Amino acid sequence: MSKPSFSLLLRLLTPSLSSLSPTPPNLALAATLFRLAHAASYKAVARRFMLDSAASCRVFYTVCKAIVDKLGYMFEFKSDMNRIVVGFGWISLPNCCGVLGFDRFQIDGKILGENGSLMVQGLVDSEGRFLDVSAGWPSTMRPETILRQSRLFSGVEESRELLNGPCFELGDGNSIPQYILGESCFPLSPWLLTPYVDHRNGLNSSEWAFNSVHRQGMELVGTAFGRVRARWKLLSKNWKEECIEAFPFVIVTCCLLHNFLIKCSEAMPDVNVEYYSREQELPPFEGEVDENGRRTRDALALHLNRVSLRR
Structure with a gap:
């Protein structure tokens, strides 16, 4: 993290770190970032920053809480939809609002x-x-159970405050609603488009075109998680089972710091992500296929096939 980015983050967090006195906010933030970046133990952090081990632990979780509280607005799904849609338009995905996937973080015990x-x-x-x-x-x-219990699902299916923007006209009389791409472990729906299953008869040209673009989109999830792991090495360390309640909080902290550094135009770590090696660990969804979801996917697949033929 560059000095300007550190200084900006420090200004944002300082009002929330007064409880750490006499530890100054700049020392507390530096110690926390050091532990996240190097997977350092509390004892190692304490020695390096002249703290005792108990203070090192208290500093770490206080700063993480401040990051979640002060940078939570950087999860911009609801507030910055136009930018999101335009961005996916540049990679041949009209009216797309995101790509949804999973990562696994190991727990000992x-x-x-x-x-x-x-x-x-x-x-x-x-x-x-x-x-x-x-x-x-x-x-x-199961992945579909996780999805249905998430705030994202509630925002789309229950409160209807997400993915409620205008449909996109494809130019052939068809239109598609706002949607996100998802792994094959998710159920297909009009707002969550999963890949076609390649049965024995093979895929037709439209289905192949959709799966090709879908695969490129899904790589964005693997790259994002890969960059978070590469910069914040504490996440790649197996956590003890007694820390299981704190670990998700630390993961969210690192994802917010990832967004913050993108905002600051910081260089991202290079990662070689084989995204589908993880996807293969997740069982494909085997429930009923939503017919409206099938129609939306078919319409988009035809559009993507026409676009690929014109190139």
């Missing part, structure tokens, strides 16, 4: 079963910003 992990559902835009993050779900839960 048996509390979540053998090889247990926490699931984090993330929605990202075309620039890799997180628009919505729902963290802390046990890997024993």
Whole structure:
């Protein structure tokens, strides 16, 4: 993090760090960022920043809470929809409002079963910003269950405050509502478009065109999570099961810092993300197919096929 970005973040957080006195806010923020970036233990942080271990722990969680409280507006799904839609338009996805996927974060111990992990559902835009993050779900839960219990689902299906913008005219008499792309583990719906399943007969040209663009879109999720892990190495460390309640809070903190650094035009870490290696771990949705969702996906697939043929 550059000095100007650190100074800006410090100004935003300082009013929320008065409870840490006599530890100055700049020291508290530096210690927290050091632990996040280097996966340093509390003892190592304490030695480096001349704190005792108890103070090191208190400083860390106080600063993380301040980041979540003060930077929460940087999950901009509702407030910046026009920019989001325009961004996806540049990559051949008209009226798209985000890409939804999962990442897994390992937990030691048996509390979540053998090889247990926490699931984090993330929605990202075309620039890799997180628009919505729902963290802390046990890997024993099915993806569609996690989705239905998330704030994102509630905002679309219940309160109707999300994805309620105008439809987009495709130019062939068809129109499509605002939508997001999602992994095959999610149920297909008019606002959540999943890929076509490649059965034995193979895909037709329109279905292939859709899946190709869909795959490119889904890579945005893997890249965003990959960059968060690359910069904040504490997330790649296996957390002890007694810390399971705090871990989701730290993950959200790191996603907000990721957005903050994009806003500050900081260089992002280079990552080589094989997104579908993770997707293959998630079972595909096997429930009934929503017919309105099928029609929306078919209309978009025909549009994408025509666009690809004109190139």
